């Protein structure tokens with residue numbers, strides 16, 4: 001093997017601390033800390049204003065200059081929250097309703113300050129890159145909501161003109177291949193949680209004997225109240241999985257629940273199925289995603305797209321039929337490669353004895369790898385343009401970082417400050433990196449195993465863990 005893994009909770013804590021010293025926001029598990037930054041400013045202003053601070057309760061005159069719901073807050077919500085928090089949406093309440101929002105004001109402020117909302121796993125502050133279609137608020141948008149709360153949550157003018165709804169990117173390309181989950185699939189909670197259903201469906205690509213290229217995709221949920229997110233895994237049907245071919249394993253999994261189409265799949269495309277990429281990753285609120293002009297991800301004959309659909313029943317139920325529309329080309333100027341690597345998982349499969357001990361608040365593991373080792377096609381390129389990344393851990397995951405190392409210089413490739421398993425997706429940079437195949441990436445994962453009473457092993461299962469980084473890359477021009 002190229003490199004021995006290193007694992008120890010002590011020396012690596014130091015690595016992690018320096019690696020994570022990105023001026024990272026307050027620990028999301030302690031919302032009180034959020035008070036240190038933006039909110040304090042708001043509180044101070046209100047307090048020094050004397051009367052203002054109390055006006056909400058005493059009925060004294062409200063500060064006419066404080067933000068108003070309809071005039072100031074609602075436009076920001078329409079832009080950033082309404083993709084989910086509207087009637088019939090995935091989010092648990094309608095934030096376009098004044099009374100609802102007023103009643104939830106404190107929870108909203110906390111969720112914004114800790115950045116648990118809007119959901120977006122990677123740091124988009126600019127300290128470690130910015131991403132396309134980022135669900136990420138500027139500091140002044142967070143401040144606006146705090147100021148509105150401090151200013152007495154004034155209603156403002158219900159007839160204030162509404163801003164236009166955000167326009168979503170459209171799918172580029174002429175040839176669209178439409179896949180669909182089974183007509184009227186009824187999500188039923190599975191072992192992944194009392195309100196969650198991770199169900200996989202086979203998307204046949206039927207591309208005969210020639211490769212095709214995916215140049216973009218779009219996901220259209222049939223029932224937005226339950227369709228939480230989707231990951232499309234590339235699977236070689238004839239390729240070897242854990243026991244037999246991937247195709248036969250998936251067939252067996254599917255047969256195990258004759259009354260339901262598809263099969264349960266929490267970690268990836270199902271237990272024992274070997275996946276080779278995630279060309280499609282979707283969560284509500286973005287629109288279509290087009291890969292960089294002239295690039296496309298190659299799909300060889302015999303491969304299928306397994307649609308792992310995460311349904312959440314917290315706020316709705318009923319049938320769903322979700323469409324996945326792929327932009328397809330027969331050839332592209334530059335082949336894009338979506339390659340996944342996880343040294344933690346590999347060492348587990350090789351019987352390395354690696355495991356996460358129970359009851360550790362912070363257990364850190366680091367691996368590094370040459371970019372060229374992610375895929376032999378990448379190894380053959382002169383220069384590699386990395387246009388996106390995909391972090392992946394399971395439910396013990398807390399933080400994750402990728403550092404690119406080129407000629408001894410490190411640059412921050414990706415930073416996840418508060419991992420949320422529920423919001424898996426790939427993230428495309430606004431400014432891609434250009435590296436060489438011999439440059440490397442250092443990946444650090446941090447897990448919290450408090451409450452576990454036995455060690456956690458690497459693996460694809462629900463009770464196992466991963467430390468995977470996916471990259472989307474093409475040969476640099």
Ligand code: HEC
Pocket residue numbers: 077080081082083084085090091092095104107108111112116117118119135137283284285422
């Ligand atoms: C992509 C969908 C989506 C977007 C966009 C979104 N939310 Fe949420 N929100 C959810 C879901 C789903 C939940 C339920 C809990 C969960 O699944 O995390 C939630 C829960 C919440 C909660 C409950 C407390 C919590 O943190 O779980 C608050 C408050 C909240 N959202 C506020 C907002 C605000 C304010 C915005 C916009 C600035 C926003 N959300 C944008 C999907 C979204």
